[in-house]
Amino acid sequence: MKASDILLKFANRTSLHGVPKVIEARSPVSRCIWAFICITASLIFAVQISEVLRRFFSFPKKVTIEVVAIPVPFPAISLCNMRNLDFNVLNSVNRRFLADPYPQHHINVTNPFVRQYMRTVARYGPLWYDYQEQLPYVFQEVFSRTTFSANIPQDVITQAAVHIDDFIVTCYFGGNKCNRSADFSTFFDSYYFNCFTYKAPPSDEHHSDMMSMSEGTRKLLYFVILI
Numbered sequence: 001m002k003a004s005d006i007l008l009k010f011a012n013r014t015s016l017h018g019v020p021k022v023i024e025a026r027s028p029v030s031r032c033i034w035a036f037i038c039i040t041a042s043l044i045f046a047v048q049i050s051e052v053l054r055r056f057f058s059f060p061k062k063v064t065i066e067v068v069a070i071p072v073p074f075p076a077i078s079l080c081n082m083r084n085l086d087f088n089v090l091n092s093v094n095r096r097f098l099a100d101p102y103p104q105h106h107i108n109v110t111n112p113f114v115r116q117y118m119r120t121v122a123r124y125g126p127l128w129y130d131y132q133e134q135l136p137y138v139f140q141e142v143f144s145r146t147t148f149s150a151n152i153p154q155d156v157i158t159q160a161a162v163h164i165d166d167f168i169v170t171c172y173f174g175g176n177k178c179n180r181s182a183d184f185s186t187f188f189d190s191y192y193f194n195c196f197t198y199k200a201p202p203s204d205e206h207h208s209d210m211m212s213m214s215e216g217t218r219k220l221l222y223f224v225i226l227i
Helices: 003-013 019-024 028-057 087-099 112-131 136-142 145-151 154-160
Strands: 077-080 168-173 184-189 193-198 209-212 221-225
Touching (some): 087 112, 154 193, 168 193
Antiparallel strands (some): 077 193, 168 221, 184 193
């Protein structure tokens, strides 16, 4: 079989576009044109596939950042005092221990918190002297604040704990003075006792948004607290 017959057979059966035109062309000019078209298309294909492979093996990462021009609501903020008891209550407990170091002698006092406090200390106190050296870490937990909050009624502790007027001296939000009765709520914590959560007023009162994108202003919360 001649080479020309093989090329004609290939041209009739191949699915490559343009190649049959090159083989079956009757004049040299048309054959050159079709050959040029096929070579150009092959080169373009080679360039495109090499670019696709280059991008694929570069492992690109796409990050989309969108700036949304809406106000951000100001978050609620909770404040707790490390000194969990009122000064007067602390001084009362300290004075009684200085006068008489035995807590069982103070379980009949009129102050409800001091009375419950002394009863709890009198209950666990004898164990301290017998086992504290053997189990120091255990007794650190036994005589922690959570022990008193578990043995003394919550309403009694709340009355003896730090109150908002004795804790937060000054509060301003967005240049406006805070309303303590409306803006603050109290919740009980077993370690800190009385804690206070500030929630910004509705936006129609003092603009409780932390930042207004349209105005470009920031709302600041300013506290002066007594520890």
